[in-house]
Amino acid sequence: MAIQALHELHRRRRSRNIGVGLVLVVFIAIVFGLTVVKVRQLGAVQGFDHVVRPELLPGESISQ
Amino acid sequence: MTDASVTDNEYDAEFGDYFALLKPRVMTLVVFTAFVGLLLAPVQLHPFVGFCAILFIAVGGGASGALNMWWDADIDAVMRRTARRPVPSGRVTGNEALSIGLALSGFSVVMLGLATNWAAAALLAFTIFFYVVIYSMWLKRSTPQNIVIGGAAGAFPPVIGWMAATGSVALEPLLMFALIFLWTPPHFWALALFMRSDYDDAGVPMLTVTHGRRSTRRHILVYSVILAIFAVALGATAAGGPVYIVAAAGLNIWLLKGAWEIARRDEAMAEQDSYAVEKAFFKFSLLYLFLHFGALLVDAILRGVGLF
Secondary structure, three states, X not given: OOOOOOOHHHHHHHHHHHHHXXXXXXXXXXXXXXXXXXXXXXXXXXXOOOOOOHHHOOOOOOOO | OOHHHHHHOOOOOOHHHHHHOOOHHHHHHHHHHHHHHHHHOOOOOOHHHHHHHHHHXXXXXXXXXXXXXXXXXXXXXXXXOOOOOOOOOOOOOHHHHHHHHHHHHXXXXXXXXXXXXXXXXXXXXXXXXXXXXHHHHHHOOOOOOHHHHHHXXXXXXXXXXXXXXXXXXXXXXXXXXXXHHHHHHHHHHHHHHHOHHHHHHHOOOOHHHHOHHHHXXXXXXXXXXXXXXXXXXXXXXXXXXXXXXXXXXXXXXHHHHHHHHHHHOOHHHHHHOOOHHHXXXXXXXXXXXXXXXXXXXXXXXXXXXXXX
C-alpha cells in the first residue's frame, strides 16, 4: 500500500537521495572532463595497426 | 516498512547534515589558500585540472573534518560553540561520520593523485593523517600546545596546491605554510580568552586553562611578532609583489598593535569592556589571513596581465 501522508522524515530522505544523486552526476562529469583533458595533453597518438611502421621505431630511419 | 515503523525510526539525516560534517567554513579557507598556492606556482595547470585539484584538496580537508567530528563528539557536545554540530546534536551517527570521513579521505587522495601527481596526493594523505591522528586523537587532549600543532594541519593546503602544479616544494609555499601555521595560535587563543567556559568545561587543555590567562596574553604577543616577521618575509620572495608588501605592512602593524594591547591588559580590564579588545583581535585575525592571501592573488593576477 502506498504511503498516503508525507512525514518530515520523507522530506529529509528525499533531500539525501537528491544530494547523493547530484554528487554522483558531478563525479561522472569530473571523471569525463579529466579524461578529455588528459587524452588531449598526450598529443597525436600513432599505433602500428597490425603492420610494423619503421618510421615509428626509435633509431630506425625511413631510408632503411 | 510500514507507516508506523517510519515514525518510530531514528533521525534520518538530510543531505545538508552530511555536508555540515565537512566543516564548510573551514573548507573555504582550505579552498582559498590552496587556490593561491596553485596559482602562484611557476607551472601552469590546465584550468580544469586545477579546478579538480582544488576540489579534491577541499574534499580531503572536509574528510578530515568529518573524522575529527567522529572522534571529538564527546567534547563537541559540551562546548557551546560546537554543540550543534551534526554528531553531538544526534542528526548524524558517529559511525556515519567515520564512514564518510574514511571514504572521502581515500577518494580525495586517489583522485588528486590521478588528476595531478602522487607527491601532492601523498601530502594530502599526510595532512589528513596529521589532523586526525596526531592532532585530534593524540595531542589535542594532552598538551596545551594543541593549537600550535593543529595549526600545521590547516597550513598544508597552499603547499599541496603548489605541489599539485609543480610536483615539488619551494621557499614560497613553505612561507605560506608558516603564515597559516603561526597565525593559528594567536587566533584561537584570542577566542579562548573570551569563550572562557567552553574549553574549561570540555577539559581541553587550552593554554588559558593550563598556564593561565596572563601567560596566554603573552603567548599571543610572542607568536604575533614571529608571525609578522614571516608574513613580511613572504613579500621578499617571487610570490610577493607591491600589493602584498603594502598589505602586509599595514596588516602586521595592526596585528602587533592588537597583540600588544591584549598583552598589557589583565582580566579586570577585559571584563570591564566585555573582552572588546580580544573580540576585535579575533575578528581582525580572520580578515588578516584572507587579506594576505588575497594580496598574493592580486599580485599574481597583475603579473599575469603584465603590469609588472
